Amino acid sequence: MLGRVNHIAIAVPELGPAAALYRDLGASVSAPADLPDHGVRVVFVDLPNTRIELLEPLGDASPIAAFLTRNPKGGIHHVCFEVEDIDDATRRLAALGKRLLGDGTPRIGAHGHPVLFLHPADMLGTLIEIEQPSLA
Amino acid sequence: MLGRVNHIAIAVPELGPAAALYRDLGASVSAPADLPDHGVRVVFVDLPNTRIELLEPLGDASPIAAFLTRNPKGGIHHVCFEVEDIDDATRRLAALGKRLLGDGTPRIGAHGHPVLFLHPADMLGTLIEIEQPSLA
Numbered sequence: 233m234l235g236r237v238n239h240i241a242i243a244v245p246e247l248g249p250a251a252a253l254y255r256d257l258g259a260s261v262s263a264p265a266d267l268p269d270h271g272v273r274v275v276f277v278d279l280p281n282t283r284i285e286l287l288e289p290l291g292d293a294s295p296i297a298a299f300l301t302r303n304p305k306g307g308i309h310h311v312c313f314e315v316e317d318i319d320d321a322t323r324r325l326a327a328l329g330k331r332l333l334g335d336g337t338p339r340i341g342a343h344g345h346p347v348l349f350l351h352p353a354d355m356l357g358t359l360i361e362i363e364q365p366s367l368a
Numbered sequence: 369m370l371g372r373v374n375h376i377a378i379a380v381p382e383l384g385p386a387a388a389l390y391r392d393l394g395a396s397v398s399a400p401a402d403l404p405d406h407g408v409r410v411v412f413v414d415l416p417n418t419r420i421e422l423l424e425p426l427g428d429a430s431p432i433a434a435f436l437t438r439n440p441k442g443g444i445h446h447v448c449f450e451v452e453d454i455d456d457a458t459r460r461l462a463a464l465g466k467r468l469l470g471d472g473t474p475r476i477g478a479h480g481h482p483v484l485f486l487h488p489a490d491m492l493g494t495l496i497e498i499e500q501p502s503l504a
Contacts, residue, residue: 233394236417240376240447244492253492256464258369279416281372285494305493308444311376313415328392330472356380356389356422357442 233321235314238363239276239283244294244306245348247288251275254284264288270342271295285312310349318346318364325362330354338364369457370452373411374499376418379432380442387411392419400424406478407431421448435494446485446495454482454500463477468491474500 251261254277262276271294277284287309287367289297299309315321317340326332331351341347341363350360380386387397390413398412407430413420423445425433435445452455454474462468467487477483477499486496 234390234415237373237415240373242492242494250492254370257461279370279373302447303493305489307493308447311444325393353441356378356386357439358378358444 233315235316235325237282238314238365240283240310240311240362241285242306243287243289243299243303243309245288245304246301247273247275247286250286250288250306251277254286259284266290267342272342274342279314281365306361309360312347312363314365315362316364318348318362321362321364323346325350369411369451369460370498372468373418374448374501375421376447377423377445377497378442379423379425379435379439379445381424383409383411383422383452385439386422386424386442387413389475395420398428402426404486407433410478410491437449447496448497448499450501451498452500454484454498457498457500458484 243351248262255261258276264273264275268290270290271291273302274289274291275286277286287296289300322332322338331354333349333351338346338348345363345365346361347361352359391397395456396414400409400411402409404426405463407427409424409426411422413422423432425436430490432445437493458468467490469485469487474482476483481499481501488495
């Protein structure tokens with residue numbers, strides 16, 4: 233069921249210095265993009281086999297604000313795995329007793345693809361996102 | 369300078385249930401290996417583009433014991449990036465003002481290759497390992 237690691241998301245207090253850090257390390261870094269519906273501003277760091285997603289809070293109700301209060305320098309916020317069929321994956325995860333966040337059904341994520349988040353307490357203390365990268 | 373994500377390391381209190389979780393999700397999971405010199409017992413989860421390294425403390429002075437006290441259910445411990453030339457990378461990181469852990473020189477890591485860890489406070493709150501996967 234689990235496919236590629238689509239991205240590793242790192243929440244940061246300020247995108248500018250975070251993007252500069254990865255640029256200084258020789259990585260290709262995208263321009264920032266505002267995603268107001270998701271409460272984040274995003275930069276992608278392209279690596280040969282996956283991406284890092286740097287996230288800065290956007291707006292008053294950003295879903296990463298509380299995380300940054302606990303981790304003021306930033307930190308790894310979640311890891312996203314690709315799945316071929318997110319509806320099938322959702323059913324299998326529920327059958328395994330994994331708590332699905334939100335209303336428990338996939339929604340359209342920051343990249344325009346269906347995503348679902350799993351409760352970190354059921355996933356080794358790690359917030360896990362699953363994403364179906366192409367529509368079935 | 370930065371190459372592939374070699375692995376994402378997740379520290380867990382018990383390898384058995386952690387390995388079973390990833391097996392239940394359909395991933396290929398290795399047999400556990402004891403690495404007494406590194407104070408960890410390790411299982412690898414193979415994904416199409418990278419690996420997850422599940423780490424359980426081994427022995428009384430495990431380097432992940434304090435992390436698990438703070439994160440009793442587990443959590444992402446570090447991310448490892450490959451570099452082509454670890455001596456060159458070490459010099460460049462030091463020139464950028466990044467603090468190198470240990471004595472600041474690469475040592476042979478858990479996979480038999482030279483590795484170096486960077487101070488998380490200099491790396492967006494994230495413990496970063498660099499590894500030279502093959503000897504130059």
